[in-house]
Amino acid sequence: MSESTPTDAREPVIRCRDVVKRFDGRAVIDGVSFDVYRGETLVVMGGSGSGKSTTLRLMIGSLEADGGSIEIAGTDIVRAGRDDLNRVRLKIGVLFQSGALFNSMTLAENVALPLVEHTQLDRDIIDIQVKIKLELVGLREHADKYPSEISGGMKKRAGLARALSLDPQILFYDEPSAGLDPVTSAEIDRLIVDLTKKLGVTSVVITHEMDSAFTIADRMAMLDKGKMLVVEDRAWFEAVRDTPAAEAAQMNEQRRLIRQFLRGDAEGPITARREETNYAEDLMGSPIDRETIPSVVTTRRA
Numbered sequence: 001m002s003e004s005t006p007t008d009a010r011e012p013v014i015r016c017r018d019v020v021k022r023f024d025g026r027a028v029i030d031g032v033s034f035d036v037y038r039g040e041t042l043v044v045m046g047g048s049g050s051g052k053s054t055t056l057r058l059m060i061g062s063l064e065a066d067g068g069s070i071e072i073a074g075t076d077i078v079r080a081g082r083d084d085l086n087r088v089r090l091k092i093g094v095l096f097q098s099g100a101l102f103n104s105m106t107l108a109e110n111v112a113l114p115l116v117e118h119t120q121l122d123r124d125i126i127d128i129q130v131k132i133k134l135e136l137v138g139l140r141e142h143a144d145k146y147p148s149e150i151s152g153g154m155k156k157r158a159g160l161a162r163a164l165s166l167d168p169q170i171l172f173y174d175e176p177s178a179g180l181d182p183v184t185s186a187e188i189d190r191l192i193v194d195l196t197k198k199l200g201v202t203s204v205v206i207t208h209e210m211d212s213a214f215t216i217a218d219r220m221a222m223l224d225k226g227k228m229l230v231v232e233d234r235a236w237f238e239a240v241r242d243t244p245a246a247e248a249a250q251m252n253e254q255r256r257l258i259r260q261f262l263r264g265d266a267e268g269p270i271t272a273r274r275e276e277t278n279y280a281e282d283l284m285g286s287p288i289d290r291e292t293i294p295s296v297v298t299t300r301r302a
């Protein structure tokens with residue numbers, strides 16, 4: 001599963017075991033296993049195409065795994081029926097990369113929507129809950145604004161308020177810092193840390209922003225080509241990142257790859273691999289057998 005498997009007496013809230021997802025017969029998630037413990041923030045990172053977003057979609061049930069198991073709060077969502085899956089979804093909140101707000105609704109209406117759809121609360125109680133959630137993210141005074149009237153960072157915070165509306169046990173963040181300026185990104189990071197402490201939620205953050213990752217993470221996981229390389233405490237990754245070049249030359253290739261990614265170095269195993277990869281293989285994702293692929297493929301059925 002990884003270079004070292006952490007030993008922890010805590011019971012995981014999320015338990016992924018040997019998860020596989022294929023597209024067109026090609027495994028984009030290949031035997032991934034890891035745990036997420038109650039109250040922690042686990043950052044899942046990796047380069048473009050490493051499988052981060054696919055892993056997130058599998059965990060929230062928007063994609064169905066082709067193999068393995070994904071237990072969330074005791075329910076294996078890979079084998080769960082629709083009703084069981086919907087019950088699990090009520091325990092989670094998701095902050096999508098774009099915020100995914102409804103443009104025709106005010107911020108207050110966006111946050112209220114899950115409460116209206118999934119609870120029997122009176123409207124007065126819903127209004128109070130909406131104000132509480134918007135206050136948590138610093139947007140209560142902007143409740144009546146529409147998404148088109150606010151900045152990108154505010155949209156992210158509004159999306160987070162909506163993700164919190166049903167008081168979830170688990171929060172999933174998809175690239176929360178993407179597209180934001182450094183100051184706004186730092187504000188979002190601080191908000192994630194504050195909410196985790198105040199609310200005691202378990203957080204899974206998908207990102208390739210290293211400044212953000214090292215700010216918010218308790219533990220970190222590194223994906224590469226659909227495989228889980230390592231899951232370790234933040235301090236382990238800090239030690240790999242900060243290893244001097246002379247010592248890094250003695251590392252095995254996997255650790256040198258991780259170090260290059262963490263540091264954003266222009267040279268290392270990642271760039272060497274890209275240079276060595278056949279162009280057609282890079283485009284198609286697998287070696288091409290030219291003898292078996294016709295130049296024209298009919299789209300008609302006989």
